[in-house]
Amino acid sequence: MSRGAKGIDKLVLIDPPVSGPGRREYPSKLPWYVDSIRDCTRGADIETMRHYCPTWSDEQLRLRAEWLHTCFEPAIVQAFEEFHSVDIHQDFPGIEVPTLLMCAGKGGVIQDEDRAEIRTLLPTIRISTAEQAGHMIPWDDFEGFFAAFEDFLGTQL
Incomplete structure (x- = not known):
């Protein structure tokens, strides 16, 4: 700025x-993002989300399950790849x-x-x-x- x-x-x-x-690589791996988005697209529930985010509350998991499917997977993949190709x-x-x-x-x-x-x-x-x-x-x-x-x-x- x-x-x-x-x-x-x-x-x-x-x-x-x-x-x-x-x-060094970003600590999270791309499949964590892509797989959770795909699970939500198929109608994941709180327990499915708990697999990805075990420390989150039921309310947080419910929100994640409700909204994650709206993420545009190609944009998520590009952003993740840029974690490694762009140096802030x-x-x-x-x-x-x-x-x-x-x-x-x-x-x-x-x-x-x-x-x-x-x-x-x-x-x-x-x-x-x-x-x-x-x-x-x-x-x-x-x-x-x-x-x-x-x-x-x-x-x-």
């Missing part, structure tokens, strides 16, 4: 993929707005060495962690998600 990004005053990156060419690190030095990187404490997506590298690329970045959350931060730790914003948006949420 360079200075010319109209209407953007602050940027929050919530546990983004930091994989890319020459980097190249974009950090060009960010000119205040930026918060929120990491999932139990997600495995962003590790300590990633935090250090990102801080080198964008020294002004604020980094927070939702310690009790996996990658789906607001579903894993609703209160921790809001706490991890700290006062970045001008007030405690």
Whole structure:
């Protein structure tokens, strides 16, 4: 988000993929996404979804089962492939707005060495962690998600 990004005053990156060419793979595998979408297309229930997301509540699983079939599989595949073919690190030095990187404490997506590298690329970045959350931060730790914003948006949420 360079200075010319109209209407953007602050940027929050919530546990983004930091994989890319020459980097470690994204921790989840493509079949997890594709198979769960296909299962939902065939009418998956909560128990089927529990196989994919064992820590989620029944309500979260019900929502996932209800809506996942609306995902356009080719777009999901392309996005996943770009986790490995596009390196977001190249974009950090060009960010000119205040930026918060929120990491999932139990997600495995962003590790300590990633935090250090990102801080080198964008020294002004604020980094927070939702310690009790996996990658789906607001579903894993609703209160921790809001706490991890700290006062970045001008007030405690």
